[in-house]
Amino acid sequence: MFAAVQTPLVTSLASPTQNQPIVTVLSGHLDHAPAGDTVRLWYGNRQVKALLSIAGDFKMVIPGLGAATDASFSYARQRTRLYLSPGDQLHLTLDFGRFDETLKYTGRGAAANNYLAQMLWRFDAAHPDPGPEQQRTPTTTPAQMRSLTDAFRQRQRAFLATYAAEHPLAPTFQRQAALDIDLEWARLLLDYPAYHRYAAKQAAVLPATYYDFLQQLPRQQLNEQATREPVLRFLSAYGGRLLPDGPLPADPAEARRLYAIATADLGDHQARDWAMYQLLSFQLNDNVAAVVAAYPTFRAQNQDSTLARNLRQMLQAQLRLQPGQLAPAFTLLNHQGRPVSLRDFQGKVVYLDFWGTWCAPCRQEMPALTALARHFAGRDVVFISVAVNDPEDKWQRVLAAEQLTGLGQVQLRSPDSTMPSAYQVTAYPTYLLIGRDGRLRRVPAPRPAAGAETVAALEQALKE
Structure with missing residues (x-):
């Protein structure tokens, strides 16, 4: 499953001393896995990588694990959730062609992780138990949607x-697993109005009590776990409750109104603050004026100064990326190992593309991007593609296989997120248009697949 992101109560195998830290290990065997890629594990803000052997084996020692935590394991665009506790000696096995169906764990920590694997397979990955998203239709009413989600939650709770x-599941993990079921239940209900508006081409008529289900969520757990992925996923969907009909208006009073709704629904603690933070962050690219208007309220109401500081920094950076501002300078190596700078193309129009070989939507845009480069061949337009967080060998193989180095296409690689962060890139692919004078023209620019719209934007930039 491409992605779209857990502690047993156990005793130590050996009593650690100050000179003998607890060691946590994840190993595994992947049958029929594609060769030549890297196994990756994310936990918190850390990442551990290991090469998969020709036989399909890997092993990684996980440093700095001081407490039980959610984690994410991925290989070759497949991904699954994990739950790791200090001292776990966890071994996974799977058949890559049936990744979610065959995923199994043994060793210390297996009970919680086998629960997660079975939940994914039973209720999500292949949908042998159809969920509300598979059962709803454009004619589904709010009452019917509630009935579908209630029944789905009950089946998950029973499992x-x-x-x-x-199985020996720790009480802490069981409470977290129960919360995750409730969060998915609430997310499905939050998504229903937007689905209906899209599928039925009209807004759903919601009863006045529709959002009362939010009062059933355990606020203390939400606040204690506000930065866990399942909670953040729910809080992201909650933005549809606050802005059901479109973008945030650039009116300070609107931010105060939304805060009042969020406080009534979620309380006045971390879950509310993270919900507002996500909502405003998502508005930054296309609606910066509204975020400017809302920021004083966010700063006054927010109880986490780190969030306020982060939003302020992102807002300041976004203001520097408005049309007419100078594009941030950069120098990166191209596919031939030569340094290339943005200033090298002064006097030409630059169509800047942030992508990754690991990004399926990015790869889908490549034929249209090549056609666009062919259309403007011989004119003052340069197409710069920056691959982000890609191993060089894999990047080079994709460039060669898909013939992406001709017709005015400049291929660069950013080994980390430093350069994309200067452009406030938070999603992939992202496209920007830079004028002959080095100033931003379109942020974001239309995608290559937009066809005539993209051609028109480039033609206009050539005239300016």
């Missing part, structure tokens, strides 16, 4: 209860 009765 958790049965599994916990048969």
Whole structure:
């Protein structure tokens, strides 16, 4: 499953001393996996990588794990959730062609992770138990949607209860798993109005009590776990509750109104603050004036100064990326190992593309990007593609296989997120248009697949 992101109560295998830190290990065997890629594990803000052997084996020692935590394991565009505790000696096996179906764990920590794997397979990955998203239709009413989601939650709760009765799950993990079921239930209900508006081509008529389900969520747990992925996913969907009909108006009073709604729904603590932070962050690219208007309210109301500081920094950076501002300078190596700078193309129009070989939507745009380069061949337009967080060998193979180095296409690689961060890139692919004078013209620019719209934007930039 491409992605779209857990502690047993156990005793130590050996009593650690000050000179003998607890060691946490994840190993595994992947049958029929594609060769030549890297196994990756994310936990918190850390990443551990290991090469997959020709036989399909890997092993990684996980440093700095001081407490139980959610994690994410990925290989070759497949991904699954993990739950790791200090001292776990976890071993996974799977058949890559049936990744979610065959995923199994043994060793210390297996009980919680097998629960997560079975939940994914049973209720998400292949949908042997169809969920509300598979059952809803354009004619589904709010009452019917509530019935579907309630029944789905009950099936998930029953599975958790049965599994916990048969396997040694720690009470802390069971509470977290129960919360995740409730969060998915709430997310499905939050998504329904937007789905109906899109599928039925009209807004759903919601009863006045529709959003009362939010009062059933455990606020204390939400606040304690506000930065976990399942909670953040729910809080992201909550933005549809606050802005059901479109972008945030550039009116300070609107931010105060939304804060009042969020406080009534979620309380006045971290979950509310993260919900507002996500909502305003998502508005930054296309609606910066509204974020400017809302920021004083966010700063006054927010109880986490780190969030306020982060939003302020992103807002300041975005203001520097408005049309007419100078594009941030950069120098990166191209596919031949030569340094290339933005200033090298002064006097030409630059169509700047941020992508990755790991990004399926990016790869889907490549034929249209090549056609666009062919259309403007011989004119003062340069197409610069910056691959982000890609191993050089894999990047080079994709460039060669898809013939992406001709017709005015400049291929660069950013080994980390430093350069994309200067352009406030938070999603991939992202496209920008830079004029002959080095100033931003379109932020973001239309995608290559937009066809005539993109050609028109480039033609206009050539005239300016």
